[in-house]
Each structure stands twice: as C-alpha cells, then as structure tokens.
Amino acid sequence: MILLDTSFIIDLYKGVDSTKPLLGELRGRSVATTTVSVFEVLAGVHHLRLKEEERHFARFFSTVRLLSVDRPSAEQASRIMGELMRIGKQVNALDAIIAGIALANKAEAMVTRDEDFLEIAKVADLNVRTY
Secondary structure, three states, X not given: OEEEOHHHHHHXXXXXXXXXXXXXXXXXXXXXXXXXXXXHHHHHHHHXXXXXXXXXXXXXXXXXXXXXXXXXXXXXXXXXXXXXXXXXXXXXXXXXXXXXXXXXXOOOEEEEOOOHHHHHHOOOOOOEEEX
C-alpha cells in the first residue's frame, strides 16, 4: 500500500505537473491516505469556503482507503517525535502522526513533497517518495 500525503493530494487536485509521472506508477496499486490528511485538506477548504473543492475532495476521500490514528500509530508517532527531539530536529506534529500511521500500517512508501518526511525518514524506517 502506498500512502498519499496531504501535499500530494492537493498538488494532484491543482494539476501540478510533477504529480503526473507518479499517477502511472500508482495505477493498479493499493493506495491510502489518512484521516489527518482529510483534516488538513478540509480545514483549508472550509476556511476559504470553497464549495466546489469541498465536493471534489468529498468524492476523492470516498474513493480512497482512509487510515486513522490508533494506539499502534500513536506509539510509532511518539517514537518518531521523541527521536527527532533528541537530535534537535523539529517537524510538524501532524506529519509525525501521519508517518506513525504509515509505519503502523506497513505502508510500502509515502508520496509527498513535504520535507518534514525526509527528516522523519532519518529516524524511522519510512520509504519517502518525493516529487
């Protein structure tokens, strides 16, 4: 299973060219995202009152597997955050939670352009695919 991060979901919607080569690679593969990404995407949509985008993302999130925070993913996220704090690196806590979800669910890879995940990959066995 390939985990799609918030940045990829938004860039895919916007038609960012660098997402297109990855679409071919993802075709036929099991993909998922997290309820944290649902929160991140929809918070911006609701903030700006973007009704068309709200409908688009509601459809998108209804077609992709959604992974939630559970105890194993929270434990993975806390290990990640603790290790990063130990080496003096700061990342967005939501990114640590997303990474914890990916690890707990044994994601093969994570697709993102968010550099926080490159920092996370330094302390966790997370395969990060950037574009």
